[in-house]
Amino acid sequence: MIYIAVKTISKTFRIPNGKTLTIEMKIVNCRIVEITLSGDFFVYPETAIEELENLLKMCSSIECIEKAIDKVLNKATPLGFTWNDLKTILTSLYHEVCGMR
């Protein structure tokens, strides 16, 4: 028998002096298969968030999550959160579900 662990997380964060950021993630066997970042923040250009979501899909480690964010941080400017805020939030959420990988 193959055991498949599926976990769906939805959490909202209010960034101090910033905006609201909601992360919705579906993780299957510690691999991110779906992820949506939503909220009242701004990102310039807006398309960077979709690009980031695509990079995060299939990540199965904290290193992969950090690398995905590193790939967009020089191309896009957020207002209402920082890329470091997002790194901390995503890695801690992933850590909650899968431990340190």
Next chain:
Amino acid sequence: MKLRLVVDLEGASAYKQMAIDEAMLILRNDGIIADTLRIYRFKPSAVTIGYFQRLHEVVNIEFARSHGIDVTRRFTGGGAVYHDSEGELTYSIALAIYEPLKDIQKSYEYICRGIVEALNVLDIKAEFRPINDVVVQEKKISGSAQARKQRALLQHGTLMYATNLDILAQVLKPPKEKLISKHIRDIRERITTISIVLGRSISTDEVLKALIHGFRKALNAELYEDTYTEKELRLAEELESKYRDPKWINRR
């Protein structure tokens, strides 16, 4: 600077208004229209949500439907906004990106000075509150959102003068995390209108004049009145279907 002024108080649907704003950004970026300030209102009343928001999380969809309130998604980020047809004027400004506008956060403040000055005209002391609000007595009276292309930006925002705050509180669903962070229980504790501040009703015309004066002063602009160009109207007509499309409205 010279600034083209288009006043459109007849009112149009949120779908059309968003389409005109996006058309202005595209055409300003392409150098086809001049720097432009547009002042308009929504008819019927509407809710616009930010580019990154999820509709069902921030809007009471049933309430909007049953009260004839249009709902669409903006091409700009930020939060959900209730645009009261009889109580709010909206501005949009399309500008070429030159020095004071290159820094994104500073450009919000630079443009929002138009709202601050407009309120000063009405003897209301207002201040810009980062990231994108103008507040009076610690309450929000105006919010703005901006989109950028390579050579131009478009910022649009509200000025609430008689917005029905009971309807606003019912149609918008602010995340509880946002209310907690602002130490409030009800969205009405955080927002105000010109009428509430002044303790009297105020006409649309008075607010319009204040807005025009405010932007003229803040941007040190020489304004000249104009109407929509053929190209603006044609491109807006093409874009309008996007803002009506449930796929766009529900895209996140």
